[in-house]
Amino acid sequence: DAGITQSPRHKVTETGTPVTLRCHQTENHRYMYWYRQDPGHGLRLIHYSYGVKDTDKGEVSDGYSVSRSKTEDFLLTLESATSSQTSVYFCAISAGPMNTEAFFGQGTRLTVV
Amino acid sequence: QQQVKQSPQSLIVQKGGISIINCAYENTAFDYFPWYQQFPGKGPALLIAIRPDVSEKKEGRFTISFNKSAKQFSLHIMDSQPGDSATYFCAARKKGGSEKLVFGKGTKLTVNP
Numbered sequence: 001d002a003g004i005t006q007s008p009r010h011k012v013t014e015t016g017t018p019v020t021l022r023c024h025q026t027e028n029h030r031y032m033y034w035y036r037q038d039p040g041h042g043l044r045l046i047h048y049s050y051g052v053k054d055t056d057k058g059e060v061s062d063g064y065s066v067s068r069s070k071t072e073d074f075l076l077t078l079e080s081a082t083s084s085q086t087s088v089y090f091c092a093i094s095a096g097p098m099n100t101e102a103f104f105g106q107g108t109r110l111t112v113v
Numbered sequence: 114q115q116q117v118k119q120s121p122q123s124l125i126v127q128k129g130g131i132s133i134i135n136c137a138y139e140n141t142a143f144d145y146f147p148w149y150q151q152f153p154g155k156g157p158a159l160l161i162a163i164r165p166d167v168s169e170k171k172e173g174r175f176t177i178s179f180n181k182s183a184k185q186f187s188l189h190i191m192d193s194q195p196g197d198s199a200t201y202f203c204a205a206r207k208k209g210g211s212e213k214l215v216f217g218k219g220t221k222l223t224v225n226p
Contacts, residue, residue: 031213042216042218042219043157045215048213092156094212100145100147101159102147103158104156104157105156
């Protein structure tokens with residue numbers, strides 16, 4: 001398995017509270033991504049990063065922010081959690097144009113009550 | 114707007130049969146088409162991938178067929194086994210697009226013994 005660690009693996013939080021999910025990689029890959037997976041929707045991109053301090057929005061970015069201060073860490077923050085953000089969140093990494101495979105973490109199951 | 118349309122949503126096949134999952138896309142800027150396999154509780158993992166300059170790629174029992182003019186590609190699993198029971202996602206990547214993947218909604222495959 002590629003060296004990707006997501007934490008926490010499970011979390012239950014209350015509506016309105018901020019939540020931060022962490023993705024840590026040991027592969028020194030340039031690109032990192034946050035996806036959410038929901039039944040009937042597949043995997044949808046939230047935010048991605050193409051380098052330290054370089055991030056951009058994906059297709060479902062509202063209510064989420066990210067930060068990448070080091071190559072190995074990519075944080076996803078839910079500013080004020082809502083029930084619609086109950087989901088399974090996956091981090092993925094990719095080396096870049098010459099190496100196309102994206103590797104996924106094990107996922108974080110987040111429940112907002 | 115769904116960029117990659119995947120069908121069927123679920124598929125039941127008998128052991129030894131052929132499983133076929135189809136995907137269609139609209140954006141001709143896509144240049145890389147992977148299939149991911151996901152087991153319950155795990156992150157997706159790359160199964161097989163193809164670029165649009167070839168019409169078919171085979172790896173063991175898994176084959177991608179690609180029809181550039183129709184903007185369609187499909188995954189064929191020959192001699193399907195119960196261990197192939199998983200959710201399969203097709204995806205596409207836009208060239209020069211920060212390597213991010215756009216996923217279909219997934220197909221849950223069940224192979225009965």
